[in-house]
Amino acid sequence: MKLLASLALFLCCLSGLAGEQTLALIKPNAVEGNHIGEILNIYEEGGLKIAALKMTRLSPERAEKFYHEHKEKPFFAELTRFMSSGPIVAIVLEGVLTVILELI
Secondary structure, eight states, X not given: OHHHHHHXXXXXXXXXXXXXXXXXXXXXXXXXXXOHHHHHHHHHHTTOEEEXXXXXEOOHHHHHHHTGGGTTSTTHHHHHHHHTSSEEXXXXXXXXHHXXXXXX
């Protein structure tokens, strides 16, 4: 589970959607290291359903908007640079959030 904790990113509850859904982002280093399938497998083996999946690349501007709540923090520039440095995989997971947190 250390791989998932160190490479697979960020989880965020999506409110207002049918059922409980969570956004997970697979970071550029995990995509570059060919860990996408391994990470998805961990989610699925944990009983989660992949409702949507998209590989994309964040522009620096889009990364800044996505992480705007961290704008005043010292790590903001490095975070947005890293997240826009290569492709990411955005995943909408369905399942109980506590299961997701246990997988990490």
